[in-house]
Structures are given as C-alpha cells and as structure tokens.
Amino acid sequence: MTDSMLELYVHDGLSDEEIDRQKATYGPLTKDVRELIQLALQTRADADDVARAREHLAAAREILGCDREDGPYGTRFNDSGRFRNWGNAAIGLRNAIAPIGELHEDADGRVWADIHLGPIYEGPAGHVHGGVSALLLDQILGDAARLSGHPGMTGTLTVRYRKRTPLGAVHVEAKLDRVEGRKAFVVGHVADAEGICVEAEGIFIAPVWMVEQRDSFAETPRPE
Numbered sequence: 001m002t003d004s005m006l007e008l009y010v011h012d013g014l015s016d017e018e019i020d021r022q023k024a025t026y027g028p029l030t031k032d033v034r035e036l037i038q039l040a041l042q043t044r045a046d047a048d049d050v051a052r053a054r055e056h057l058a059a060a061r062e063i064l065g066c067d068r069e070d071g072p073y074g075t076r077f078n079d080s081g082r083f084r085n086w087g088n089a090a091i092g093l094r095n096a097i098a099p100i101g102e103l104h105e106d107a108d109g110r111v112w113a114d115i116h117l118g119p120i121y122e123g124p125a126g127h128v129h130g131g132v133s134a135l136l137l138d139q140i141l142g143d144a145a146r147l148s149g150h151p152g153m154t155g156t157l158t159v160r161y162r163k164r165t166p167l168g169a170v171h172v173e174a175k176l177d178r179v180e181g182r183k184a185f186v187v188g189h190v191a192d193a194e195g196i197c198v199e200a201e202g203i204f205i206a207p208v209w210m211v212e213q214r215d216s217f218a219e220t221p222r223p224e
C-alpha cells in the first residue's frame, strides 16, 4: 500500500501558467456539475423536458469523455511547490461533490473553512448527514496536522454529535493539540450560527515512509 500511495504523488512538471490555465478551464466545469447535481434533486421539469435535458447531458459526456484520464487523480506537484489533489472528496478543485472551497490558516495554527451545505448533503430531514460532518472534520483536522508540520494518515477519528446540524452555512475548524511520537492529536468542530454541533478528536499517524519524507510533506503549501 505504501508504494501504491507514493506512486500517486506525481511530479508532473507543469508550469504555473499551465496550472492556472487548467484551473480556469476545469474549475467552472466543476461548478456547473455541482449545480447539476442539485438540479437533479430539485427539478420539477416534466418527463419530456427531462428527456431533452438528458440528451444535452449525453452530448456533453461524449465531448468530455473523448480525451480523458483513467483512475484516481492522486496528488500532483511541480517545481515551484504547487500541489494539487483535485480529486479529493472533501476539497478537490475538480470534484463536484467536494463541499469545502477555500481553506484558511491563522497565525496560531487554527485551520478553518466556511462552507455552504446544500440539500445534496442531507441526512436527517433538513439536516446535515453525519457522514458528511465526519468527512469535513477528517479533512480539516488532517490539514491542521499537516500545516503544523505533522502530516499523517487518520488513525482514529472520534466524532461526537452534540446537536443536529442544519443544512446551510456551517463553520469548520481544527487545531493541533499535541504530538506524541508519530501521532498528532488534533481537535476541531463543526458549528452553525448558534454554536458547536459536532466536535471531534483525530489521531493522525505518520507512517514510517512519510516520516522519511516528512520535509517534503510538511513544506507543501495548502492544496489548490
């Protein structure tokens, strides 16, 4: 597994200009697809209109599919240190289901994001699916570990759902608590306007192969 993961950390040598060009090309596509996902849930169009829309979607799939990659996106980086995990399920720029947009880091090491969770993230009626909250926390806590210089894989994520999380605007944040050997302990929460809804503690463990390359992992800026 170690080797297969490292194989997906690829130096692809793209210029910064090419990365910017790809962001400008594929970012808006992801946004369109995200809106489509919500429309598939919410449209009241009748059967004829749905059939007509599906013909357009089939045409789009044909255009987009004629030149494509296979398999996961992995993590790609270039000489200037920009790295992209654009397939990441929580934050990937090219992943239409990824709920996290911009990630922020404060001088004190707090990592946070303000997110809008629309109806496609529903679990209990009108409220955020518990697994989606865990997804957000896994990502933000992992980023807090990494950005504090202690990157690791999630060993344990303990999640406590204190009250229901309404769909809509949520705030997610995390901070490194302490480090013991290869283990980084991180705490964080999901909050709505009224306060904390979900709190979590994560233990992020640096596998031996990651420790050996720690400098390159820890020095990477936040993904884009």
Ligand SMILES: CCCCCCCCCCCC(=O)SCCNC(=O)CCNC(=O)[C@H](O)C(C)(C)COP(=O)(O)OP(=O)(O)OC[C@H]1O[C@@H](n2cnc3c(N)ncnc32)[C@H](O)[C@@H]1OP(=O)(O)O
Pocket (backbone or CB within 6 Å): 075, 083, 138, 139, 142, 143, 146, 151, 152, 153, 154, 155, 156, 181, 182, 183, 203, 205, 206, 207, 208, 217, 220
């Ligand atoms: C470019 C930037 C990229 C950044 C890097 C990527 C960050 C990704 C962040 C995204 C978050 C994810 O979704 S990650 C995906 C979900 N997670 C995974 O798939 C992880 C799968 N599990 C594993 O790969 C492994 O079990 C590890 C790496 C977690 C641990 O394996 P290991 O390294 O062999 O651990 P081992 O030697 O046995 O134990 C080391 C110490 O940790 C403790 N320990 C072992 N397992 C656990 C555990 N699950 N929970 C708590 N503690 C544990 C042991 O007691 C020991 O403590 P002591 O005796 O030393 O006290």
